[in-house]
Structures are given as C-alpha cells and as structure tokens.
Amino acid sequence: LPLLFERAPALRDRIAWLRLADGTPTPIERLARLGERLGIERLFVKRDDRTSAVYGGNKVRKLEWILAEARRRGRRRVVTVGAWGSHHALATAIFARAVGLDATLVLTPQPLTPHVRANLLADLGAGARVVAVRSLATAPLATARALLGRPRAFFVAPGGSDARGTLGYVECALEIAEAVRAGAAPAPDFVYVAAGTCGTAAGLALGLGLAAREVPALAACEVVGVRVVPRALASARRVGSLARKAARLLERAGGPGGIAPARVTVLGEHLGAGYGHATEEGRAVAATARAAEGLALETTYTAKALAGLAAFAAAPARRGRTHLFVHTLNAADLGALAAKADAAALPAFLRARLEALTASG
Numbered sequence: 001l002p003l004l005f006e007r008a009p010a011l012r013d014r015i016a017w018l019r020l021a022d023g024t025p026t027p028i029e030r031l032a033r034l035g036e037r038l039g040i041e042r043l044f045v046k047r048d049d050r051t052s053a054v055y056g057g058n059k060v061r062k063l064e065w066i067l068a069e070a071r072r073r074g075r076r077r078v079v080t081v082g083a084w085g086s087h088h089a090l091a092t093a094i095f096a097r098a099v100g101l102d103a104t105l106v107l108t109p110q111p112l113t114p115h116v117r118a119n120l121l122a123d124l125g126a127g128a129r130v131v132a133v134r135s136l137a138t139a140p141l142a143t144a145r146a147l148l149g150r151p152r153a154f155f156v157a158p159g160g161s162d163a164r165g166t167l168g169y170v171e172c173a174l175e176i177a178e179a180v181r182a183g184a185a186p187a188p189d190f191v192y193v194a195a196g197t198c199g200t201a202a203g204l205a206l207g208l209g210l211a212a213r214e215v216p217a218l219a220a221c222e223v224v225g226v227r228v229v230p231r232a233l234a235s236a237r238r239v240g241s242l243a244r245k246a247a248r249l250l251e252r253a254g255g256p257g258g259i260a261p262a263r264v265t266v267l268g269e270h271l272g273a274g275y276g277h278a279t280e281e282g283r284a285v286a287a288t289a290r291a292a293e294g295l296a297l298e299t300t301y302t303a304k305a306l307a308g309l310a311a312f313a314a315a316p317a318r319r320g321r322t323h324l325f326v327h328t329l330n331a332a333d334l335g336a337l338a339a340k341a342d343a344a345a346l347p348a349f350l351r352a353r354l355e356a357l358t359a360s361g
C-alpha cells in the first residue's frame with residue numbers, strides 16, 4: 001500500500017490507487033565517484049529510473065493515481081498529449097494497456113533524436129493509437145477529436161501533472177523520509193529534479209513538507225527544479241499551485257491538512273535553445289555520469305537536471321551540504337516494444353523524418 005494510505009488510512013476509501021510500479025520504494029545510493037568529479041562531496045541519487053522493470057522513470061508513480069481514477073470512473077479509454085518522444089505518453093500507453101485501457105496519444109513535434117524515435121516506436125509497440133500532429137497549434141483540436149469518440153475517454157493531463165498525478169511524488173518524498181528515518185540515507189538539504197509539467201517537483205515539495213512533521217531533519221530541505229521548458233510552463237509558482245491542488249485533494253479526502261510544502265527554487269539557466277534541444281553542459285555532465293557511475297541520462301530532461309545540480313551545488317555556500325538527484329529516466333530496455341511497432345501507422349511526414357534520421361546514422 002502507498003505510504004500515504006499508511007499515514008492516513010481514511011484516504012484508502014476516498015482516493016483511487018492501483019499498483020503499477022514493481023520497483024518502489026526505490027533505493028538511494030551515494031554517487032561518490034561522480035561527486036568527486038563534480039566537486040560535490042555529498043552527492044546521492046534516488047533511483048527512480050528503476051521504479052518499474054517494464055517502464056521505469058517518474059511517470060509510473062503518477063499513473064498509479066491517475067489510471068486508478070480512470071478505472072474507478074468506468075472509462076475504457078484514455079487520451080493524453082505530449083511531444084513525439086514524451087516519456088509520459090509512452091508510460092501512459094504501456095500502463096493503460098496493462099490495466100485494460102486503450103490509449104490515444106496526441107503527439108507534437110520536437111527535435112528528433114534516436115531517443116525520441118525509440119519512444120515513438122515503443123508507443124506503437126505498446127498498442128497505442130498515435131495521432132501525430134504537425135504543430136503545437138493543432139494539438140488542441142486533435143485532442144478534442146480524440147476525446148469525442150466512443151467509448152467515453154478519460155483525459156490524462158500532460159505529463160500526468162494534475163492533483164492526482166502529483167500524489168505520486170508525494171509518495172516518493174515519503175520514501176525518502178522513510179530511508180532517512182531508517183538510517184539508510186542522510187537527510188538531503190537539496191532535492192533536484194527536471195521541471196517540465198512540474199508535477200514531480202510539486203509532489204516532492206508537498207511530500208517533504210508532510211514528512212518534515214515526523215522527520216525534523218527534513219524541515220529545511222529544498223526542492224530544486226531545473227526548468228527544461230519555457231518559463232511560461234514551469235516556475236516556482238506553477239510548482240506551488242500544483243502542490244496546493246494536491247494538498248486540497250488530500251484534505252478533502254480526509255487526509256492530512258495544512259501541509260506547508262517545502263521551499264522550491266526553479267533554475268532557468270539550463271534550458272539552452274529550448275525544450276528538447278541538447279545543451280553542451282548537459283551532454284558533458286551526462287558523459288561524466290556515465291563514465292563515473294554507469295548512469296544513463298538523456299538530453300531533454302535528466303542531463304539538464306544534472307547540469308543544474310552541478311552548478312547549484314558547487315556554490316561555496318552549498319559546499320558540504322547533502323544533494324539528492326532524483327533520476328527520473330526509465331532504465332528498462334524498450335527494444336522488445338519497439339520491435340513490435342508498425343511505423344506504417346504514423347503519418348507520412350513523420351515517417352519521412354524517421355527515415356531521414358536513420359539515413360543520417
């Protein structure tokens with residue numbers, strides 16, 4: 001059962017949840033070699049890349065709450081939106097199918113990389129219906145159309161970042177608190193995560209605020225979101241607003257009330273040319289993480305998040321503090337899913353782009 005239900009048993013009958021992750025609670029490990037290379041003495045990682053052996057990363061935690069609600073409402077179909085390589089869209093495809101729901105994914109353009117292509121093919125391999133639109137501007141209409149069909153669909157918020165999805169990362173924060181309480185990990189001073197749709201950062205902030213009631217060492221812990229999308233989409237304000245929505249959901253369902261979320265800082269200087277555009281500093285720190293610890297990062301989220309950590313943690317005032325990187329990228333192999341994909345299901349313009357990518361090696 002979720003730690004949230006253990007803490008507040010009343011929630012069990014009032015908020016739907018189903019288990020999808022088979023790797024939680026995820027371990028917290030010390031990154032001594034990477035820390036040494038980055039000049040950060042106390043660097044740790046929460047291995048959310050291993051939340052699931054089917055498809056790990058941050059999305060499965062959110063979907064445990066979202067898909068449970070879709071099922072509770074008797075829906076047989078879900079619709080969601082993301083970019084071509086969206087981890088959220090792919091996780092929705094995989095876990096919706098696992099619980100007997102059909103998934104329609106409305107996908108928008110982004111810089112095409114081998115990682116993006118692999119995710120797109122895995123979407124198809126997972127049996128999702130992919131509606132690939134040519135521009136962001138046409139996504140709302142395509143989404144509205146997808147929602148209109150029969151049977152009635154359940155809309156899953158982009159990134160899984162609504163009040164329910166945010167509970168997934170409240171749970172992750174409670175896991176961190178359990179590890180601290182058990183002496184298995186030190187209390188972090190800073191918890192770092194990529195900030196896209198902001199549900200991950202919001203859940204961590206709310207959960208750390210809740211956990212601090214029982215684990216005082218967490219009272220001063222700060223969530224550092226590294227923005228990977230334009231400022232209009234991700235900010236400390238947006239994180240705070242989502243955290244409050246999730247707090248209201250908990251309170252109305254008879255859970256804990258009056259939680260003060262942990263402090264949140266959002267770093268804006270690691271985005272580079274835009275969402276999905278790799279940065280040099282991201283590439284460099286990802287290469288260092290691979291060489292030092294065998295950690296695999298991608299360029300859109302996790303490399304930028306680690307680049308943000310490296311810069312923020314290196315400030316003299318933060319030396320000697322404890323820094324925790326939440327590794328939100330799936331580590332499970334998607335080869336089998338991608339092999340099942342029939343690219344003919346994609347529109348010709350996108351197939352041509354994929355072929356051009358293959359031809360360019």
Ligand SMILES: Cc1ncc(COP(=O)(O)O)c(C=O)c1O
Pocket residue numbers: 057058086087088159161193194195196197198199200201301302328329330
């Ligand atoms: C690998 C990865 N890390 C981090 C994030 C950011 O999470 P959020 O959208 O909750 O801000 C995402 C979101 O798509 C992601 O795919």
